[in-house]
Amino acid sequence: MRMIEELRREIRNIEQFNIFTGIDWKWLEKHLERQEKLDGPLSGKRIVIKDNINVKGLPVTCGSNMLKSYKALYNATVIEKILAAGGIIIGKANMDEFAMGSSNEYSAFGPVKNPVNPAYVPGGSSGGSAAAVASGIADYALGSDTGGSIRQPAAYTGTVGLKPSYGRVSRYGLTAFASSLDQIGPITRTVAQAAELLEIIAGHDARDATSAVQPVPAYSKFLTDKPKKIRIGIPIELLKEAIDADVRSAFEKTIDTCRQAGFEILNVNLPNSRYAIAAYYILATAEASSNLARFDGVRYGYRSQSEAKDISSFFAQNREEAFGQEVKRRIMLGTYVLSSGYYDAYYGKAQKVRRLIYKDFNTALSKSDLIVMPTTPTPAFRLGEKCDDPLAMYLNDVFTVAINIAGVPALSVPMGKTEAGLPMGFQIVGRPFQEGTILQLGHFIEEKNE
Amino acid sequence: MKWDVVIGLEVHVQLNTKTKAFCACSTQYGAEPNTQVCPVCLGYPGALPVLNEELVRSAVAAGIATHSKIRTKSQFSRKNYFYPDLPKGYQISQYDDPICYDGYVEIENEGKKKKIGLIRIHMEEDSGKSLHSESGTLIDLNRSGVPLLEIVSQPEIHSPQEAYAYLTTIKQRLRYTGISNCNMEEGSLRCDANISLKPAGSPAFGTRTELKNLNSFRNVERALTFEINRQKELLESGGTITQATLLWDEQKQETRQMRGKEESHDYRYFPEPDLPPVLITEDFIQNLRMQLPEMPDLRKERFIDKYDMLEDDAAVLTNEKEIADYFENLVKLFPNNVKLARHWVQGEILRILKEQNLSAGQIPIKASHLAELLQFVDRQDITPQTGKAVLDEMCATGKSAAIIIDEKALMKIADSGELSTIIDKIIQNSPKESARYRSGKIQLLAYFIGQVMKATKGQADQGITRKLLIEKLGPVTEG
Numbered sequence: 001m002r003m004i005e006e007l008r009r010e011i012r013n014i015e016q017f018n019i020f021t022g023i024d025w026k027w028l029e030k031h032l033e034r035q036e037k038l039d040g041p042l043s044g045k046r047i048v049i050k051d052n053i054n055v056k057g058l059p060v061t062c063g064s065n066m067l068k069s070y071k072a073l074y075n076a077t078v079i080e081k082i083l084a085a086g087g088i089i090i091g092k093a094n095m096d097e098f099a100m101g102s103s104n105e106y107s108a109f110g111p112v113k114n115p116v117n118p119a120y121v122p123g124g125s126s127g128g129s130a131a132a133v134a135s136g137i138a139d140y141a142l143g144s145d146t147g148g149s150i151r152q153p154a155a156y157t158g159t160v161g162l163k164p165s166y167g168r169v170s171r172y173g174l175t176a177f178a179s180s181l182d183q184i185g186p187i188t189r190t191v192a193q194a195a196e197l198l199e200i201i202a203g204h205d206a207r208d209a210t211s212a213v214q215p216v217p218a219y220s221k222f223l224t225d226k227p228k229k230i231r232i233g234i235p236i237e238l239l240k241e242a243i244d245a246d247v248r249s250a251f252e253k254t255i256d257t258c259r260q261a262g263f264e265i266l267n268v269n270l271p272n273s274r275y276a277i278a279a280y281y282i283l284a285t286a287e288a289s290s291n292l293a294r295f296d297g298v299r300y301g302y303r304s305q306s307e308a309k310d311i312s313s314f315f316a317q318n319r320e321e322a323f324g325q326e327v328k329r330r331i332m333l334g335t336y337v338l339s340s341g342y343y344d345a346y347y348g349k350a351q352k353v354r355r356l357i358y359k360d361f362n363t364a365l366s367k368s369d370l371i372v373m374p375t376t377p378t379p380a381f382r383l384g385e386k387c388d389d390p391l392a393m394y395l396n397d398v399f400t401v402a403i404n405i406a407g408v409p410a411l412s413v414p415m416g417k418t419e420a421g422l423p424m425g426f427q428i429v430g431r432p433f434q435e436g437t438i439l440q441l442g443h444f445i446e447e448k449n450e
Numbered sequence: 451m452k453w454d455v456v457i458g459l460e461v462h463v464q465l466n467t468k469t470k471a472f473c474a475c476s477t478q479y480g481a482e483p484n485t486q487v488c489p490v491c492l493g494y495p496g497a498l499p500v501l502n503e504e505l506v507r508s509a510v511a512a513g514i515a516t517h518s519k520i521r522t523k524s525q526f527s528r529k530n531y532f533y534p535d536l537p538k539g540y541q542i543s544q545y546d547d548p549i550c551y552d553g554y555v556e557i558e559n560e561g562k563k564k565k566i567g568l569i570r571i572h573m574e575e576d577s578g579k580s581l582h583s584e585s586g587t588l589i590d591l592n593r594s595g596v597p598l599l600e601i602v603s604q605p606e607i608h609s610p611q612e613a614y615a616y617l618t619t620i621k622q623r624l625r626y627t628g629i630s631n632c633n634m635e636e637g638s639l640r641c642d643a644n645i646s647l648k649p650a651g652s653p654a655f656g657t658r659t660e661l662k663n664l665n666s667f668r669n670v671e672r673a674l675t676f677e678i679n680r681q682k683e684l685l686e687s688g689g690t691i692t693q694a695t696l697l698w699d700e701q702k703q704e705t706r707q708m709r710g711k712e713e714s715h716d717y718r719y720f721p722e723p724d725l726p727p728v729l730i731t732e733d734f735i736q737n738l739r740m741q742l743p744e745m746p747d748l749r750k751e752r753f754i755d756k757y758d759m760l761e762d763d764a765a766v767l768t769n770e771k772e773i774a775d776y777f778e779n780l781v782k783l784f785p786n787n788v789k790l791a792r793h794w795v796q797g798e799i800l801r802i803l804k805e806q807n808l809s810a811g812q813i814p815i816k817a818s819h820l821a822e823l824l825q826f827v828d829r830q831d832i833t834p835q836t837g838k839a840v841l842d843e844m845c846a847t848g849k850s851a852a853i854i855i856d857e858k859a860l861m862k863i864a865d866s867g868e869l870s871t872i873i874d875k876i877i878q879n880s881p882k883e884s885a886r887y888r889s890g891k892i893q894l895l896a897y898f899i900g901q902v903m904k905a906t907k908g909q910a911d912q913g914i915t916r917k918l919l920i921e922k923l924g925p926v927t928e929g
């Protein structure tokens with residue numbers, strides 16, 4: 001009971017950031033009662049869940065009017081693991097509708113504001129999750145990352161965000177945006193917390209055919225070990241992109257710190273990464289157009305009040321009225337690129353680019369152990385600044401999308417603040433299923449920055 | 451003008467796996483609507499498909515049964531379209547690289563054998579069912595996610611009769627593998643037909659129409675016949691065929707347009723990202739090949755050779771695997787007289803199945819019980835007529851032949867003493883007939899035999915009866 005009262009007060013204090021899509025206090029009371037009896041690694045720890053992950057009994061709105069009244073009928077695999085570990089799920093985090101966005105402004109629940117500076121966006125699409133951690137209301141949060149949706153908001157809010165290797169964490173129960181790119185991952189205050197949470201949620205799941213049969217190492221152990229001789233690769237072509245001066249200097253400073261600490265710094269090539277955004281917006285939208293087809297208002301979800309004249313207008317009305325602009329834009333893009341006659345020119349070509357990008361990372365990561373770059377080319381932008389310019393918004397993902405396309409893991413760790421006091425993120429990319437090495441370097445940088 | 455008919459058939463076969471293609475829900479037919487469903491087959495947010503290995507096994511079995519090539523790596527694709535009974539808004543199917551390709555089956559039509567090529571066999575999931583009523587449309591999603599195979603023939607079928615023969619052959623072979631009941635009435639086998647006409651000998655195909663809603667083999671034949679005539683009349687009167695999907699109206703016995711080319715779907719196929727490629731090994735294929743039963747054509751040939759029977763008889767016995775199995779089982783238990791065994795299976799067992807409206811898998815008499823009965827018949831302990839009556843009794847009561855024969859004292863009367871008494875009495879009671887016999891009307895012997903059979907309820911041994919009658923009636927004086 002005391003915890004509930006504390007929570008009520010704390011949540012009132014952070015209301016202005018619009019972090020939650022909702023908190024079900026009744027549910028929470030029962031949940032607390034059950035969880036308090038458990039003794040696990042997450043006992044007493046508060047966790048916020050991005051609202052595209054199913055928590056039985058709670059709505060899973062995906063930030064959309066389509067699912068505003070929809071309650072989850074089952075627990076995602078990651079939720080079962082968190083519950084078993086004793087974690088306390090305080091609520092569902094606001095997000096860009098169906099995880100489509102980089103600013104958390106495309107939510108049916110209104111934009112989330114950056115706790116660092118409420119005039120700024122917290123990034124997206126896991127903006128609510130990042131803001132929950134940044135505001136201190138939660139110890140940990142779960143986000144999902146399809147093209148940077150964990151790492152970019154982590155960078156914008158000064159938190160730690162990890163996108164695991166594709167297949168590392170079960171997607172069962174994560175409402176799909178782009179199935180071949182989506183991964184659930186932690187957003188936390190420290191690298192050590194990210195390691196802890198990953199260790200709990202990772203592992204093979206028979207209910208997700210794309211989850212990998214790979215052992216889960218004790219990630220926390222990597223942090224206490226002294227970093228071995230890690231070779232750090234700098235992707236020279238990619239860094240020719242337009243990068244904010246503050247971001248560039250913070251990045252170079254961090255590299256210097258690594259060099260001084262004795263890490264080997266070398267140049268690597270990711271020549272095809274310049275096609276990553278183009279390929280991403282074909283692959284991701286194609287899959288999304290299909291993944292979101294199930295939201296038709298037949299079995300659940302939004303249903304229009306107006307009389308439909310036939311079955312196709314029934315579908316059209318429900319979807320027209322319930323989906324937001326960005327979701328519609330991506331569904332249309334995806335439908336177009338899969339259309340007969342256009343498939344080879346778009347989807348087919350994007351698949352080829354995907355293979356090339358994968359090869360690039362493979363080659364680069366055989367020369368070096370890790371690749372580093374800024375998480376985003378700029379710090380957080382002001383609310384409303386890029387709303388009307390989807391392309392500018394998409395270009396914000398320049399350093400993050402290639403990583404999802406390649407399926408490799410990446411961490412965003414804070415690398416100080418701009419003169420205006422906005423946080424920036426340092427991104428560390430590793431080999432598939434080598435999250436340990438990433439966390440190790442992340443932990444080192446975190447300590448140096450303190 | 452002479453026309454060549456070109457037909458290609460798409461057959462959908464519902465597999466009899468216990469669970470659905472991508473979730474653990476039951477596939478049992480006839481359950482309460484929407485009781486065999488889960489987040490996966492309902493398309494709830496976040497649910498993911500997991501491949502049922504039985505589906506792969508069935509697909510490979512179908513491939514082996516149709517001489518198809520089998521891919522050790524194939525993949526699923528999504529076929530996207532909106533329909534109320536399609537919960538995900540897409541059907542998980544195969545598009546590029548289906549699991550089986552390039553096969554054939556041999557059909558027989560009007561005594562001529564012919565190979566029909568198969569383009570592909572692919573795995574997919576079924577949609578739910580829409581139940582239309584006056585008050586609206588109801589949806590049952592029990593069928594959603596039930597595994598199917600789609601078998602696509604080459605356009606090498608040239609008449610409705612060949613189409614019929616093709617379907618019969620596909621059904622027979624698949625039933626032999628045991629992967630499906632192939633019951634068109636229950637919907638476990640469905641068929642669409644593509645049909646076009648071209649001037650005889652012309653290399654270019656004509657414009658085709660697609661026929662749907664063909665719910666029996668006979669309807670396939672009828673609909674094709676109707677459509678050939680429709681196209682022929684149209685072409686010969688100077689018209690052109692427009693590409694369209696047609697529905698067969700069983701009541702009116704005609705086809706009508708469902709949708710034209712411009713309304714045809716763009717399914718936007720792309721590889722299913724939720725399922726990794728399907729990988730199978732050569733060993734898996736070889737093992738399955740060994741496990742599969744002998745196919746009907748080979749079995750028929752073997753029956754002709756091994757059991758020394760005519761092709762027609764062998765065809766009847768091997769038409770359904772359960773009957774052929776039953777026969778071979780019977781012969782194993784009762785090797786004395788294969789001809790008698792064949793006769794009884796072909797005559798009596800098939801008669802009983804027909805009379806009782808049973809399927810081949812539901813033969814109500816164990817082969818061992820029939821073998822026992824045939825021992826009696828073969829030893830001439832009972833007459834064939836009595837044997838048939840005993841068989842019916844066995845069906846009705848489940849008792850063994852020995853018990854029934856014993857209980858009802860049905861053993862043949864071959865005892866001359868006993869028969870002698872009966873015959874004496876009959877001759878005594880028929881003085882007129884006896885006299886006429888003796889005066890040369892020897893046809894009357896049949897009358898006396900009949901009387902004896904009547905008195906013994908058919909249990910008298912015919913040979914002995916005849917011999918005794920001739921003796922007792924005395925010599926015949928030529929008139």
